Amino acid sequence: MIIAERQSRLRDLLARRGMSDLESLSAELSVSQSTIRRDVEMLVRSGHVKRTHGGVVWVGDRSDSNGGRPYAFDQRLASLQSAATENSLREVQQTLEAIPSKQSKDQVMKMLADPKTPQNNPIEDVVRILKAMPLDKRKKILQEFKSPEEIEKLHEILRVIRVGGTDTELLQETRKQLQQQGATP
Secondary structure, rough: HHHHHHHHHHHHHHHHHHHHHHHHHHHHHHHOOOHHHHHHHHHOOOOOEEEEOOOEEEEOOOOOOOOOOOHHHHHHHHHHHHHHHHHHHHHHHHHHHHOHHHHHHHHHHHHHOOOOOOOOOHHHHHHHHHHHHHHHHHHHHOOOOOOOHHHHHHHHHHHHHHOOOOOOHHHHHHHHHHHOOOOOO
């Protein structure tokens, strides 16, 4: 492989992954670690990466006039955070499945009482948890919603399930804004 091709592949690999250790890069590109170190040093000088002990982190091309794409490292962190959230919601789901239906309903009501923030959307979390449950357990929990306040919360849950949640609303709003700007048909 010629030098320019290797360096281009290295840059693409790091941009996609966000970070890597030198040993893995060396093996993947079938070159020595000293060759990888030299290539990484070029990327450090150009501002694309930062060195870490035994590895490298992609920081992106800061010279792009359009601001460049989001940094791969930030994307990786967001992916890790999303996976952690999914695991946590799965744990809550399994717990709600394991306890009596009335107690599950009480916990759902408490979750719905949490304030909505940019990082926390209780109704979305409850919907995701309930949709992932076996239908018979979900049915038993939802049958426990009896008081007027609980029935109103149940209506909210079912509305979010019906319309597809805030992701659908966000996509519709984005499309509307793009249409106003003439960017889409």
